[in-house]
Structures are given as C-alpha cells and as structure tokens.
Amino acid sequence: MVHEFKQTWMGRKLVRRTGWHYVPTLSHWCPACEEVHDFAVEQPFTNGAKWTWNGIRSAPSFEPSMNIRVGPYPEGLKETGMVDICHYFLRNGQIQFLPDCTHSHAGKTVPLPDIPAETVGKFTPIEGDPNDAS
Numbered sequence: 001m002v003h004e005f006k007q008t009w010m011g012r013k014l015v016r017r018t019g020w021h022y023v024p025t026l027s028h029w030c031p032a033c034e035e036v037h038d039f040a041v042e043q044p045f046t047n048g049a050k051w052t053w054n055g056i057r058s059a060p061s062f063e064p065s066m067n068i069r070v071g072p073y074p075e076g077l078k079e080t081g082m083v084d085i086c087h088y089f090l091r092n093g094q095i096q097f098l099p100d101c102t103h104s105h106a107g108k109t110v111p112l113p114d115i116p117a118e119t120v121g122k123f124t125p126i127e128g129d130p131n132d133a134s
C-alpha cells in the first residue's frame, strides 16, 4: 500500500492529510504546540482512536476529546522523565484546553486559528482552495 503525502484544504481551519499516518486525518493548527494535530475521522488509528466530525469546516466539532501525550523523554533529552500533554475539546470552532495540559494554554478556551499555510505547506504543498466552503 502506497502512503502518498498529500494535503488538501478543507476551508481555512482544516486540512485533510494523507501519508503521515496509516489513515487519512483531518488536521488543525494547535496554537499551544504550534503544530498540527490530527483527528482520524474516516478510519481509526492503529490504537483504535477515531472521532466524529460535525462536518462544519468553519466551526468544526470533534468528539471525543483529543489527548496527546509525548514522553516520558529518555535520559539526556528535554527534561528527562517529563511527559508533554495536550488535552482538549474542539467544539464549534473553539479549542477548550483542559487543566492537565503541560503547556501555557492549560485551562484556556481559544478560537481555532486558521492554519498558517506557509508553515504547514513548507514540506508538502497544500492543494485546493481554502476559500472553497463546499
């Protein structure tokens, strides 16, 4: 099976990505981590995680919450033994960061930002028209 890297605009706030995981994802910009996070809505990730999407590009909701844990880091990397947590609900175009996040946005609710195309499209161009609301 070929995993071709491809990114396609789904409005300004979501991009459909293939090739980063074994399944396609709908991805958004996380202003706390300053990277995209990936929801699997078509097929589950290998760990079984799968989300529902309300289908609204400008004000997306995904259920259930996203809970990203990175680490603990091995000796010599970052803060050894530390776990980075980004845990949030994305509902109606608002990111509700939960209190257990280890970054500066813990406990805050912020509007979902537009995807910074120059950052996300740096290695793989984003295709399509971000203004196409269909």
Ligand SMILES: [Zn+2]
Pocket (backbone or CB within 6 Å): 030, 031, 032, 033, 034, 037, 086
């Ligand atoms: Zn994040």
